[in-house]
Amino acid sequence: MRVLTLLIGAVLALIGIAVAGLGIKLAWLGGSWYYVLAGALMVASGICLVRRKIAATWLALLLLAFTLVWSLWEVGFDFWQLVPRLMTFIVIALVLTLLVPALHGNRRLLGAGPRGVVCLALVASIAGIGYGMFQPHPTVVAEPGATAKVIAPEAGVADGNDWTAYGRNTHGERFAQFDQINKANVKDLQVAWTFHTGDMAINGAEYQGTPLKVDDTVYLCSPLNNVFALDPITGAQKWKFDAHIKETPANAGWKRCRGVGYFDADKATASATPAAGGECRQRIVTTTVDARLIELDAKTGKLCESFGENGVVDLLKGIGPNTDGSYYLTSAPLVAGDVIVVGGKINDNLKTDEPSGVTRGFDVRTGELLWAWDARNPKRGVPLPEGELYPKESPNFWGTAAFDEKLGLVYIPTGNQTPDFWNGNRHEGSDEYNDSIVAIDVKTGVDAWHFRTANNDMFDYDVSAQPILYDLPNKEGGTTPVIIAMTKRGQIFVLDRRDGKPVFPVEQRKVATDGVPGMRISPTQPYSQLSVGAEKLKESDMWGATVFDQLLCRIDFKEMRWEGEFTPIVEGQRTLIYPGYYGGINWGGGAIDASTGTLIVNDIRMAQWGRFIKREKAKEIGLKPSTEGEYSEQLGTPWGVERSMFVSPLGVPCFKPPFGTMTAIDLTTGKTKWQVPMGSIQDAPVHGIVPGVNMPLGMPTMGGPLVTKGGLTFFHGTLDYYIRALDNDSGKELWRGRLPVGGQGAPMSYVGRDGKQYVVITVGGATRTNTNDNRGRIARRGEIMRQAVLTTC
Structure with missing residues (x-):
């Protein structure tokens, strides 16, 4: 027993020294002093245990009581916040209480009876925490x-x-x-x-699709853009269309097909007729990762030859030279009456001079280009003359749009001009239309209004979720036609879809502006009354699987630049990015119980960090450039950008759970x-x-x-x-x-x-x-x- 107490005491003292030492660093950075005091108590308890003094147990119990009071003061009864704060010290207190018979000193207050009660309470606490870890x-x-x-x-x-x-x-x-x-x-x-x-x-190749079901057929697509028709009762295949996609350097590691569109000529209001012989009266509309727009006969899966050139429209026409395949499509096309509306995906963060982010409307029967909307020429509408190219570097629309057939408006969610993290080269139209909801006349291609969900975006806060259109009951006893815009920032903007004016209040709040020279940084950003997971992180929100990696996460947090959302990235020092550039609310969007007016939406809560780095230095230290990885070159700008997830040494997030939720919001009350x-x-x-x-x-x-x-x-x-x-x-x-x-x-x-x-x-x-x-x-x-x-x- 003497060897055991010596060993446990030495380990406890050494751990205490480490906690106190790191605690001093945290306190020097302006953080909590708790860890200094806790480390000192651990050291004292460890020394007493080495000397086989009963004071070791009293100090361990004092440490636990001190930790409990501090934890409740800092995070209240937040279960997942309490677990790493308390578990380590409950175990220490239990071990040292069990060792009391081997220790010297007055045991009157820790005799067999009281000691049993203490041990039982500590074991019950561990069991309770263990049970709670498996409950939502x-x-x-x-x-x-x-x-x-x-x-x-x-x-x-x-x-x-x-x-x-x-x-x-x-x-x-x-x-x-x-x-x-x-x-x-x-x-x-x-x-x-x-x-x-x-x-x-x-x-x-990622399976992210939502199938369609029309009449007696289910339609779906694979990441390779192959389209399948199935029996909805048995799942038996009726037909398959092989898209034979061309792999490019850009789509080689990024293949998606989130859905297809559908058009029924027999239910359309226009007088135009499709191909002779009754073929292609019902059509499946699909796009590809090698930039094609395709129509298929919904009954047979064969190409609709009257559409485009033998069923295919080349979406690279008007985009310009595209040898690296950096323009392609991943999301479901929108069939808005007689018009197909498509945008396109452009690679992030690789370089300037990327292709146009133009949104285009095509005749659903013929494939004729009817109009084109571009943020750098937003009022043009009409297609470009033959041989001209759409202006490069404009914000793109890569998600799925929504359509109000009564108003005749298509609502597209836009991204921003790439590269994402350097915005010193943004064009006027890019700043005006980045991260926006744009209402476009489905007949002319001219925008009626737009609402910007972020000013001077510098964190890849593309609006990618399909907006939701809903008729919201109002105080006058009628309804207001609204559009619900869900964003990566976690802000949910509810706007009148007739004119874009906020229905739920939106305010411009001041944000940090101390970035590197040349950055275009807005002094304010829009915030909605409705949001999900957008609370400002603070030191007490830092988390970890144990008290030790939580302490290290706190130190990392205090060493980062963080004045709240939109703290600008600089060289050298890491800047915390939260909400992260994956969301908030990404392309998946939400749903609405239209019978009750309840919006239901899932989100992502993952913080990241970023910093600018000279490309020469990045090469020296062996960083490998990519569009989605931890380093991007941003060629054509002064800086590359290094970025990563904010995680502890154990690989778990450095901030409190949950890291993803489902939320229900009553839109009648907010x-x-x-x-x-x-x-x-x-x-x-x-x-x-x-x-x-x-x-x-x-x-x-x-x-x-x-x-x-x-x-x-x-x-x-x-x-x-x-x-x-x-x-x-x-x-x-x-x-x-x-x-x-x-x-x-x-x-x-x-x-x-x-x-x-x-x-x-x-x-x-x-x-x-x-x-x-x-x-x-x-x-x-x-x-x-x-x-x-x-x-x-």
Whole structure:
């Protein structure tokens, strides 16, 4: 026993010295003094234990009490914040209490009885924390028994039993009025059918699509832009179209197809007719990662030869020389009446002189270019004369647009002029239209209004989510037609879609402006009354799996530049970036329960850091340039940029959980009804180690939700291998189903010819892990799963 106390005491003292030493550094940086005092108590307790004095146990209990008081003062009863603060010291106190019989001194207050009570309390605390680690901890708890009031009973009915556009309709609602699957029977969901595309989701090919269902066919695309038509009841393939995409240096590591469009000439109002013989009266519209716009006969999968040149339009026309393939498309095209609206993806951060970000409208029947909208020439509208090129370096639109058929307006979300982190070379139109919602006349291509969600963007805060159009009840007893713009900043702007004026208040707040010479930095930025996960980080928000990496994260935080969101990047010193450039709310967007006016949206909460670096120095230290990695050259600007995730030495985020949530906002009041963590650590590798336990910490999310009138929100864009159904009124998880691999798309739902409701999801692997391993056994065989589930009752 003497050797044991000597060993434990020495280790405790050494750990205490390290904690105190690092604590002194933190305090010198202006941080908390707690760690200095805690380290000193650990050292004193360790020395007493080496000397076998009972004071060691009293000091350990004092340290625990001191830590408890400090923790509650700093973070209140936030469970995940308390765990790393308390667990280490509870274990220390338990060990030293168990060692009391081997120690010298007055044991009257720590006799067998009291000691047993203390040990029991400490063990119970450990057990309680252990239990709590496997329970969800909502950030906003729903009011008990609260039920959303139905204010639009007929919502969704006009769309029938189908899902005819990326967001179910051109309003992007992602709401299905079906209630066959509901809160009472969702637990009975079973797999109905599985379809394998045969395209492997590896080497940059990501399955992020949402299928369509029209009449008696499901349509979907793979990351290689192959299109499939399936029987919606059995999953049997009806036809396949092979796009035969051309691989370029840019798309070699970035292949996506988030969805296709649909056009029905028999239901269109225009008098024009499609090809003779009745072919292509119903059409599938798709784009490719080698910049083509294609139309297929929805019945046969054959090219519509009357469209473009034998069914294909070359989207590089007017873009200019593009030898590196830096212009291509990944998101679902919008079919706005008789017009197809497409934007394009442009590589971030590699260089200046990137292609135009022009948005174009094409005749859905002929493929004729009807109009073109560009931020550098926003009022032109008409296409360029033959042989001319659209101006380079304009903000692009790479997500999916929305369309109001009554107003005749298309709403596009824009990005910014690249490179993202250096904005000293921005053009006037780029500054005016970056990170905006732009309302474009579908007939003329001229913008009616625009609203900027960020001023002088310098953090890749592209607006990429499809906007949601909704008729919001107003105080006068009518409705206001609004557009809901969800942003990477976590700000949610609700605007009157007739003129772009805010319906929920927006204010311009002052931000830091101390950047490097040449940067264009706005002194203010817009902030909405509605936001998700956009709170300013502070030192007490720093986290870690243990007290030790939490301390190191605090030091890193204090050493970084951080005056709040939009703190400019400089050379040398790291600048914290939060919300991060992945979001907030990324391309997955949200959904609205149109029957109750409840907006439901998932988000990402991952901080990053960045700093400018001379390209010569980056080369010296071996940084490898890329568009998405930890170093980008930004050729044509004064600086390269080095950036990374803000994580602890153990590889876990340096800031408090959750790292991804699902949030419900009542748009009739602006109140957040509930907010719950989404996803567990079960399948998320850290340094190659997969935890394998369902601990619902709340992980970064991708894709978007599906909301149904059955009172359910379906979601599967987490880092673990599950699809979940949440209660729309409380956020409580009512069911989850295990998948073969992770998913990234948004679910969709329809009622088949058999009268049953189906929920269909794309399952091809978790997102952006820089490995093919998490694609799973099925995916590695090239059998990417598409799954439908239904009730068994």
